[in-house]
């Protein structure tokens with residue numbers, strides 16, 4: 495598998511070879527004082543950092559860190575996940591629709607949105623849903639934070655969720671789906687498993703619910719994990735229609751922990 499560790503190893507082997515080349519008698523030197531060598535080193539460093547940067551946006555490649563993006567099943571089972579809540583107006587709407595269909599979803603909660611919405615968080619658990627950690631700040635700079643700051647955010651959100659529900663989430667959804675070396679280091683030796691998706695609804699960008707629904711249904715496969723947001727317009731009737739369409743396509747929505755076959759919350 496193509497991973498950051500292997501890329502780094504390959505990068506240093508190339509660097510070592512270039513430097514060894516310099517000590518071979520009779521060979522033209524590849525050093526920083528040579529203009530061609532400067533271009534060569536620039537290209538090498540650009541490839542290394544460019545590749546590392548680009549792969550952070552492809553979390554399911556497992557390049558920087560192992561990330562769960564689908565369940566391994568041949569059955570027509572899928573999971574629905576909601577990010578960016580709790581929202582005092584829209585999350586309860588989502589919960590009503592899920593209850594009507596007797597569907598259990600996963601909610602990746604932002605820590606700073608919990609204050610004042612504790613009752614919603616409690617209801618998520620009382621209704622049988624999975625709660626996951628989606629950072630505390632969901633800052634647009636989150637992916638530039640050092641590992642210790644990312645870890646502190648996750649611990650803070652865990653603490654808030656545990657105080658309300660008595661449960662500590664074991665699933666972490668990286669904000670914006672970016673998994674870079676800092677996120678990977680933050681997760682090291684910690685209990686959280688990174689969970690992303692393989693069906694992105696783009697419900698935060700697309701204002702056409704029919705198109706969102708059609709796109710999701712077209713992409714359904716056994717083990718799919720669907721990304722939605724419980725703070726968008728795609729709630730209420732639109733979610734209701736999506737759940738009907740998923741069922742009509744022959745699929746069953748199952749809880750995320752059941753789809754992945756790993757526990758969602760730490761033992762109390």
Ligand SMILES: [Zn+2]
Pocket residue numbers: 577578628632669670
């Ligand atoms: Zn988010």
